[in-house]
Amino acid sequence: MADERNFRSSYYEKVGFRSVEERKSLEILLKDRPFDKAKLKQFCLRFTVPTLYRNFLWKILLGVVPTFAESHDFIMIQRKAEFEDLQKALQIAKIVNENTKPHEVFLTMWLLRTRRVKIDLNAQLDAPLLRLSHKFLILYLATSKLAESLCHVVDTDHEDKLVDTYWLLRGFLDQVQKFYKEVVRLQECTYNILEREDPDLYKHLTKIEALFNLPFHIWFYSCFAGTISNGSIPKIWDKIVVGAYKILVFVAVVTLITLKRVLLRCEHLDNILDAINNISEETSEVIVNKAIELWQQSGSTLVSMPQSIQAVAQVNQS
Template sequence: MCAAHVADERNFRSAYYEKVGCKNVEERKSLEILLKEKILDRVKLKQFCLRYSLPATYRNTVWKICLGVLPVNTDCHAFINDQRKQEFHEMMRALTIMKLIDFNTAKIKQFYAGFLLQTDSLRFENNFNSSRGFNEIVQFLLPLYKDDVEVYWIAKGFFSNLHSFDNDFPKLIESIIHYIEKEEPILYKHLKSIDALDNIPFDYYFDTFFSNTLNYPALTKIWDKLCGGSCNIFVFVFVSLLIHLKHVILKCRCLKDVLENLNKVNEDNAEVIFNKAIDMWQQGSHFNVHDKPKT
């Protein structure tokens, strides 16, 4: 069978699946094939995250692989999971002995204290003032997982991944402002007139992965892209958010009003915002090569 015929047949199947509401069937099969390998291909899994949204069934496993919580050798997974569990409980025990936490300490603060202990930062910090990003990630993950050990290690992976993007933040903010100025001039002029555009705390939204702005499940789909290695998804999420709330924002008279509306997105609107962001991201020409979904 020639390659062209195979491609035509695949395109026909994809069109059929989409027509009957099963457009993710082939993508799911592709992911299952990747996950059956004895030695997993982390690069291909990250590429999958960039191309598609992960099926909920496999999200936990893929996140762990992409974030380095689990190794690519599947024979080691049981052993590593056991080691992670032991390390977590020993860490909590050490923090209790050091009287930095007790049974009354909130889980989020326990986990952040553990993170500081592991990164040798406790000698530099004796409070939780700089814990914003880590705590917000933990808070979002807690309802998704029954196991605290999983929550901690995945949160740590995301937080470490986030800081690998720190140097890109100024460029991301510049891209957001440039996009709004070019594509939404009325919105841009209004935000400038109320002195809001230059004072929106973009870093806050990046640091917290939009966890205080967008609801599950839209947020998990954005985090899929972060696992794939994209930080530029932040640009398109924020632009989509501003455009979606455009008519409301145009009525705002100060930065406080703008921020209040940005943080009042319901689940249905969050899904619309995410889908629009993905469309813009896939069609955009000003993201890094490694961000662009492969065709």
């Protein structure tokens, strides 16, 4: 019976029935005045946000706009004014110009706002990583990858797309800063779950000294931007915007398991990274869907990160 329900749910989702029901549910929630953030967060945890409403919902949940709809126009006018002020200041100082890539502009705007930007931006970005502060390195990696992906993910033809993208990026970086100190625990949890889910793959990656040298920090800080395709990654980010950071562990685990046949033939870390860095759009979709399923099966979607990690670790050790 369980298999029949799973098949039926999968079939309904493929033909679009489930997405229609989810969209109707979200539309009902968006009729609340003011918006109920708690209910909207629950929706994001349980379902994939319909593309039509994703930008709007993310802006509410990331604090770009308030829960009072009547204030949105005014707030976005202020957001746009601050965006333009930051951009103009950087242009006057000749730190950025019309040839600077958008994600580099966003990074520099963030640095300016946090009083870290230097006049010679290229020297700042090209400096050896060991000379960069740990916090700046996190910021640079996350911003570069998140900004580049967000430019493609933000689905709007509105003239203020760059403004929306910048402020959404700011929100994502705020979320990353909330959990970056827990990345070591996330990494340990990834090892434990991989060993439980696929002992053979775990042993192989350990044997060739690849598992503990994988770029988990980069994956987690960037929320897998640049690794998972832009067409699939928003499903994961729907969970990140509400603080469900533990899902990143399951994305990492499922990525490795999905590529198992290729990885078992690899004998060096470079080969492993080549395989992971060339994930197709189709494979990305498979990884994302399986990761969400495994994450939901873990039964700790509403638990704060440190507690959820400890819970999984305890299960694996028992």
